Amino acid sequence: MRPAALCRIALLVGLVGALEILCLSGVIDRITMQPPHRILLDLIRILASGSLDGAIAQTLGNAALAFAIALTVGVASAILLHRARPVREMLDPLFATYYAIPIFAFYPLLIIVFGLGDAPQIFIGAMLGIVAVIVNTLNGLDRVPGVLIKTARINRLGPVETALRVTLPAAAPYILTGAKLAVAYSFIGIIGAEFIMSRGGMGYEISFAYTNFDNATMYPLIVLILLVSIAVNTFLARWEKRLMARRGLQ
Amino acid sequence: MSPAAREALGSAAQLVVVLLVCWQLIYWAVGEVALRSPLETIAFTAKLAGTSAFWGHLAETAKAFGVALLLAILIGLSTGFLLGLNRFASEVLEPVLIAVYSIPKITLYPILLLMFGLGIAAKIAFGAIHGVIPIALFTITAVRNVRPVFIKTGRVMGLPPLELIVKILVPAALPEIFAGLRIGFALTLIGTLLGEMFASQRGLGYLLMNAIGLHNIDLIMALTFLLTLFAGTASGLLLFWNRRMQARGR
Numbered sequence: 001m002r003p004a005a006l007c008r009i010a011l012l013v014g015l016v017g018a019l020e021i022l023c024l025s026g027v028i029d030r031i032t033m034q035p036p037h038r039i040l041l042d043l044i045r046i047l048a049s050g051s052l053d054g055a056i057a058q059t060l061g062n063a064a065l066a067f068a069i070a071l072t073v074g075v076a077s078a079i080l081l082h083r084a085r086p087v088r089e090m091l092d093p094l095f096a097t098y099y100a101i102p103i104f105a106f107y108p109l110l111i112i113v114f115g116l117g118d119a120p121q122i123f124i125g126a127m128l129g130i131v132a133v134i135v136n137t138l139n140g141l142d143r144v145p146g147v148l149i150k151t152a153r154i155n156r157l158g159p160v161e162t163a164l165r166v167t168l169p170a171a172a173p174y175i176l177t178g179a180k181l182a183v184a185y186s187f188i189g190i191i192g193a194e195f196i197m198s199r200g201g202m203g204y205e206i207s208f209a210y211t212n213f214d215n216a217t218m219y220p221l222i223v224l225i226l227l228v229s230i231a232v233n234t235f236l237a238r239w240e241k242r243l244m245a246r247r248g249l250q
Numbered sequence: 251m252s253p254a255a256r257e258a259l260g261s262a263a264q265l266v267v268v269l270l271v272c273w274q275l276i277y278w279a280v281g282e283v284a285l286r287s288p289l290e291t292i293a294f295t296a297k298l299a300g301t302s303a304f305w306g307h308l309a310e311t312a313k314a315f316g317v318a319l320l321l322a323i324l325i326g327l328s329t330g331f332l333l334g335l336n337r338f339a340s341e342v343l344e345p346v347l348i349a350v351y352s353i354p355k356i357t358l359y360p361i362l363l364l365m366f367g368l369g370i371a372a373k374i375a376f377g378a379i380h381g382v383i384p385i386a387l388f389t390i391t392a393v394r395n396v397r398p399v400f401i402k403t404g405r406v407m408g409l410p411p412l413e414l415i416v417k418i419l420v421p422a423a424l425p426e427i428f429a430g431l432r433i434g435f436a437l438t439l440i441g442t443l444l445g446e447m448f449a450s451q452r453g454l455g456y457l458l459m460n461a462i463g464l465h466n467i468d469l470i471m472a473l474t475f476l477l478t479l480f481a482g483t484a485s486g487l488l489l490f491w492n493r494r495m496q497a498r499g500r
Contacts, residue, residue, distance in 0.1 A: 004341035011342065032364045090264050093486065100436035100485030102443045105477045108462040108470045112284045184352040191354040196447050197462065203356070207448065210360040222357045233352045 034219050043220035052205060052221070059190060059202040060228075062118055066125025066186035071179055073126070074133025079163050081134065082141045098131045107193055121198060125189030129182030136181070140174025141167060173243045180236040187229050258490050286471045295472040304457075311453040314370050315442045318377030322438050323431065326382045330389020330427070331415060340390055351383045356444060363449060373445040373453070380441030381434035388430020392423035425495045432488040439481060 016036050022028045023035035034042070046052055081088045103124060110120035144167050152166045168175070194203025202221055209218035270288050277287045286294070298304050333340040359376055366372040396419055404418045420427075446455025454473060461469040 004338065007338075007342045008346065012346070033361070090261065090268065093258075093262055093265055093489075094269075096489050097482050097485040099433070100439070100481045101478050102440045102481060104440065104444055104447065105458060105474045107447075108458055109285075109474055111462060112465070112467060112470070113280060188354040188356070192356045192444060195356050195359070196444075196459070206357060206360060210363070210449075218360055222361070225357045226353050229353045230349050233349065 031213065031215070034215050039219040039223055042216050043223055046217065046220050052202075055200055055202050055205045058200050059194065062122050062201065063125060063186045063190045066122045066190060067129060067182055069122070069126040070129030070133055070182045070186060074130045074178065074182070075137050075168070075175060078134045078137035078141065079167075082138060088138070095131055095135050103128055103189070104192055104196065107196060111197065116197070116199065121190050121193040124193045125186035128185035128189040132181035132185060133175070133178040136174050136178030137171060140171030143174070144170040173240065173247055176236070176240045176243060180233065180240060183232055183236060184229065191225060254494070255490070262486060284467065286467060290468075291471045291475050294468045295475060298469070298472050307453050307457050310370070311442065311446065311455070314373040314446070314453065315377060315439055318374045318442055319381060319435060319438045321374065321378040322381030322385060322434050325378070326385025326430070326434060327389055327427070329382070329386040330430075331393060331419070333386070334390040334393025340394070344387070344390060347383055347387055351387065355380060355441070359445065359448060368449060368451070373442055373450065376445040377438045377442035381438030384437060385430045385434040388433070389423070389427050392426030392430070393419055395426065396422045425492065428492050428495060432485065432492055435488065436481065436485055443477070
């Protein structure tokens with residue numbers, strides 16, 4: 001293992017250890033934070049008892065759905081935009097400033113339009129992710145070598161077949177970059193929306209536990225969400241690196 | 251006005267017109283129950299701007315956002331310069347920063363609330379943790395990408411470290427650092443508003459959540475419109491400066 005990675009692990013272990021000592025010695029009181037070993041035990045207890053399985057399944061399911069929508073709609077619109085240059089030029093400033101707009105400010109509006117169910121949350125998650133997918137897919141499509149497109153034309157492939165067999169595989173590493181961002185954004189969207197106002201899901205359970213000073217439920221859930229999102233992101237980053245390396249990029 | 255500025259303004263105007271048309275069309279499709287038309291929204295926004303209560307909430311949000319942004323910039327830039335100049339430290343800490351960047355930070359908000367208590371301090375802290383990481387990450391890359399010749403020249407001239415940063419590193423890395431500041435600006439705004447939407451008694455985010463409870467669609471539309479307008483305009487201006495800076499650097 002490289003020294004940098006070792007040093008990083010040592011640093012993180014040291015941080016958790018310091019928290020443990022601060023909590024046990026009473027510098028950080030029990031109402032503010034549980035010592036890390038308690039959080040871990042509580043997390044195991046919650047997972048073993050299955051009392052929050054419904055909330056966990058709901059959040060993960062909604063996030064997966066939001067991600068799937070963002071990916072398919074994003075890739076499809078990127079292919080269309082790539083062919084319609086004037087529309088793309090007009091939308092460019094929107095894409096560039098999109099992530100500056102506080103999308104969560106639209107959540108109240110979406111609740112009124114869709115009602116207080118899963119739909120507005122999935123909509124927020126998909127809306128957050130879609131532009132990252134579009135921008136990265138367009139970037140990938142711009143970099144498809146002209147010779148591949150000419151070959152497709154010589155072999156008389158139709159537009160759909162060209163997209164499926166030539167341009168999309170050629171742009172795959174860039175689409176994956178977009179997909180990685182979309183995973184993170186759909187999580188952020190779903191959990192943020194559940195947090196603000198909803199009737200279920202992990203975000204709701206955290207905010208419910210917070211209002212009840214139920215630290216024994218709140219901290220394990222926070223740790224669980226952090227672990228899940230970091231695990232998913234690390235997995236996708238590894239995959240992306242492998243795909244890029246195979247193409248001789250980076 | 252320079253031709254570049256005129257062109258940017260032209261495309262922005264085009265986009266605004268298209269968005270307004272879409273808004274009007276959606277309004278006709280959904281109806282009075284859930285939405286208001288652009289004209290009605292602007293009229294209500296003007297009326298809202300005449301009330302003193304609105305200015306109180308706006309001042310609260312502006313104060314929280316301003317302090318959060320200042321903190322994010324100060325901490326982000328100093329972390330960025332420290333890690334950018336020290337190869338080993340950045341190898342250790344950069345993956346941690348990237349991991350933290352992609353987690354749904356809203357889950358950490360209850361912890362901040364327990365640490366800082368209800369009130370403006372928790373909002374400021376929440377806004378700042380959203381903005382600080384992109385600023386730090388962009389600064390690290392920017393400092394690392396400064397051409398070594400510049401730094402060597404500075405050393406040969408015998409510049410002390412502080413002057414080396416102020417006279418050589420900052421000007422050379424400025425376009426990229428500015429890109430980080432632009433993203434940090436946007437994320438700090440989102441963080442501050444999210445903080446106000448959950449467990450808060452003042453500010454525009456609170457006003458927005460309160461409006462859902464009262465089913466006050468006029469107010470929701472006006473606030474969403476104002477926030478989008480502010481974020482879009484500010485981010486568009488920053489993007490325009492950023493592009494000009496990059497063009498000049500080349």
